[in-house]
Amino acid sequence: MSQTIAFYDRVDHALHDNSLQTALQRATTRFISNRAGAIGALSDADRLRDQARAIRAYALAHLDELLPKLAANVEARGGHVCWASDGEEARRYIIELAQARGVRSIVKSKSMASEEIHLNEALEHAGFEVVETDLGEYIIQLAGETPSHIIAPAIHKTREQVSELFVKHLGMTPTTEVPPMIRTARQALRQRFLQADMGISGVNFGVADSGAIVIVENEGNARLSTTVPRIHVAIMGIERIVARMIDLGVMLQVLARSATGQKLSVYTSLISGPARPGEADGPEEFHLVLLDNGRSRILGGHYAESLLCIRCGACLNACPVYQAIGGHAYGGVYSGPIGAILTPLLQPDLPDAYLLPQASSLCGACQEVCPVRIAIPDMLLRHRADAVKAGKVNPIEKLAIAGYTMTMTHPAIYNASGKAARFFSRIAARKGRFRHLPPPLHLWTKQRDFPAPPPKSFRELWAERNKQR
Amino acid sequence: MSRDQILANLRTSLNANRPWLLNEASRAPHEPPPFVLPPENDLAAQFAAELTKLEGKAYRVPNADEALAVIDRLIEETQASSIISWDLDQIGLPGLAELLTARGITLADTTARGEERKARLQALEPIPLCISGVELAIAESGSLLLRHGPGKPRIASLLAPCHIAIVFAHQLVRGLGEALSLLAQRYGDEVFGPTSNLTFITGPSRTADIEMTLSLGIHGPPQIHVIIVEG
Incomplete structure (x- = not known):
């Protein structure tokens, strides 16, 4: 095989990585209890979630009207809109823009859509310096890795590993304390912001009626990325839209609580076009990239519901x-x-x-x-x-299913195989579980235990019970 | 053209799934609740409690003079000789200009546009203190809403490690839904007329990206001081 x-x-690999196992356990436990506390405290959590679903469904049902409306409102405020059918078009637009404006250095705040189209590699290949500024994203960029969690991209890294990276790349004095690592990262990244010509961000929600995009974050790197550099480019999956600004009164509440258990994220920015005349700061140019990349087709199939997702990570x-x-x-x-x-x-x-x-x-x-x-x-x-x-079936699995069908439809075979399994479990099972099974069943036990059958079957117990009566 | 292609795909797709989506959309009202937690009587107390939980500092003061005393202390602590600030009349705290003059504090030039953008921001970076007002404050989450615009730069709540925000009691609302309704009432379609940026701020900048250890001030201000003037 x-x-x-x-x-x-x-x-x-993951199952045998002890530090990953510790990190996963720590992170997921914390996220689960924070979320449960925050959702539990709501006066009517069920209703708020029903509202969130209804608002997202409405937006998808009207996507063909809301997207042009969003685009028109962004343009009316002096922004530019790129409609990108796929990653290639999105990458080309951003690269050509950066080249045309003489950009050298780019800061990025977290964007799953940009990960989806492998934007960083393309920008670096085109000769731009690209720095991820979310701390978790920055850590994995230094390590040359990819995010392992939507909300906490570097949960798989221990503090010792982070320290090593900062010592090597940022000249930090070796330490295993977190506060000096935070200070080191703040200083290093602050200089990157100040030197950057372009900031690239993701989008949590596009708001059609006001031509705004919403960015939700805790660190402030998205605020800096969208305030300090002279050009702001936002990348948004076309499904990430709501019809009205007032809808945020529901969506932001469920997003923050589901993601991290916060009532609201530390910073929620609503951005509509470039800075206005008379404003002292803010970007001179604003570009919104609307990324399709298959979404417009998914909307018509039996996975359309997945487009309701707001990327909370719960x-x-x-x-x-x-x-x-x-x-x-x-x-x-x-x-x-x-x-x-x-x-x-x-x-x-x-x-x-x-x-x-x-x-x-x-x-x-x-x-x-x-x-x-x-x-x-x-x-x-x-x-x-x-x-x-589509014919993507493992031949052994096919055989196993055929065997299972045969067993389940023939009582005699079912009985015999039950007996055999119980006999086998007396010899091989430990604490009611098989840790290792012989081929081809080892494919199962390689990744998880298999529960051993109990000493007596239901049929046997039933028969005994009737005898006792 | 990609725009036309995307829209054509969307229409084809919606021919199949629009009825289902519309049905889902009709299962609950869309209007957000004005607030989502059990209501409390004292909004200032609720705001202060929420912000304190987030490791922000809240001060409830009866009048402008007491507010100035808090600011004075923070100037002393941060040893600021210059601050990044909103125009003082946009903050609206009587006596603030006099206090700053008396302490020899200069208001930094926040104009960071055009050719001088990088140089100006680089010069502003070492300043330890920034001061802003707010549009509204939300009691049940301890959040500030800043509507930026002329005289109200974004960097006055972002760049320095210590941010002071002045809130007047009448600016307090209970929940996010209420805040958004009020915004629509006040400005209608012109919410984004004079500015491209609204920001909700809920506590100090934070991250848990290293081993889920909570750390403050990774990018934005590690310290946020909100002074609620109740008189």
């Missing part, structure tokens, strides 16, 4: 699979349950993307915490069915 499938290797933290393997194992830009839905759709060129929907026990914890109540397990099942229809 050719078991060199990259996804399984990454999972294996489903990642809640997911027992994510808790065990972290974000990198998923291989795409988006990880966790929502990533398992989005990656096969947005990054179909990843060869093992079709396997991601398998990385779920369908326990439903993701849907339970989703602020817009996306039916994530349903869509994971649809992905699995689609993969089978």
Whole structure:
């Protein structure tokens, strides 16, 4: 069996990385309890989430009107709009803009859309200096890695690893204390902001009626990126829109609480076009890149509901699979349950993307915490069915399913195999679990335990009970 | 053209899924609640408690003189000789100009546009203190809403490590929904007329990116002092 499938290797790697396991446990536990506290404190959390879902559904239902409206309002305020069908168009627009304006240095605040289109590599290739300014993103940029969590991109790094990076790249005096690391990063990045000619940001929400974009953050790097450099470029997935500014009264509340358990994020910026005449500061130019990259087609299919997502990360933290393997194992830009839905759709060129929907026990914890109540397990099942229809089936799995069907439809075989399994479990199981099974079943136990059957079957217990009567 | 192509795709897609989406959209009202937590009587107290939880400092003072005393102390602590500030009449605190003059504090030139942008910002960077007013303050989350514009630069709440914000009691509202409604009432379609930027500020700049350890002041001000003038 050719078991060199990259996804399984990454999972294996993650499960055996002790510092990753500690970091994941620490982070997800904290996020889960913070979220639960913040949502629990609401007077009517269920209603607020229903409202959030309704507002997002309305926006998607009218996307063909709201996007042109957003674009027109941005332009009316003196901004520029680029409609990009794919990553290539978005990258080309930004690179040509930077070249035309004589830009040398670029600061970026966190943007999943820019990760999705691998913007940094393209900008660096074109000769620009690009610095990620969110602390977590900066750390992984120095390390040459990719984000492992939507909200906390560097949770997989220990403080010792961060210290080593800062010593090496920023000349910091070695320390394992966090405050001096924060001071070092502040000073280093502050100079980058002051020298930058262009700031690139993501967008949490586009607001159609006022031609504004909303950026939510805690550090202040997005405020600096959109205030200090003379050009601000914002990249927005076309689905990330709301119809009216007043909708933010619902959306910002559920976003902050679901993401980090805050009532509101530290900084929420609403930005409409470039600085006006008479303003003392702010960018001279504002460009909004509307990125489609497959979204306009997804809207018409049976994964449309995934476009309601507001990228809070709550489903990642809640997911027992994510808790065990972290974000990198998923291989795409988006990880966790929502990533398992989005990656096969947005990054179909990843060869093992079709396997991601398998990385779920369908326990439903993701849907339970989703602020817009996306039916994530349903869509994971649809992905699995689609993969089978597309012929992406492991031959052993096919055989196993055939065997299972045979067993479940023939009582005699069912009984016999039950007996065999119980006999086997007396010999091989430890504490009611199989840690290792022989091939081909080892493919299962390589990544998780298998529960051993109980000593007596239901049929046997039933028969005994009837005898006692 | 990509615009036309994207819009054409969207229309095709919505032909299939619009009914379902509209049905989902109709399942709950869209109007945000004015506030989302159980209401408290004293908005200033609630605001102060929320900000304190976030490690910001809140001061409830009965009049302008007491507010000036707090500012004076912070000038002393930060050893500021110059500040990044909104125009003083935009802050609206009586006696502030006199206090600054008496302490020999100069108002830094905040004009950071055009050719001189980089040089000016570089010169402003070492200043330890910035002062702003607010448009509104939200009690249940301890948030400030700053509507920037002429005389109200963004950097006066961003660049320096210590930010003082002056709030008058009448500017307090209960929740975010209420704040947004009020904004619409006051300015209608011209919310973004004189400025391209509105910012909600909820506590000091923070990060938990290193081992989930909470740290203040990674980029924005590590210190935020909100003085609520109640008289």
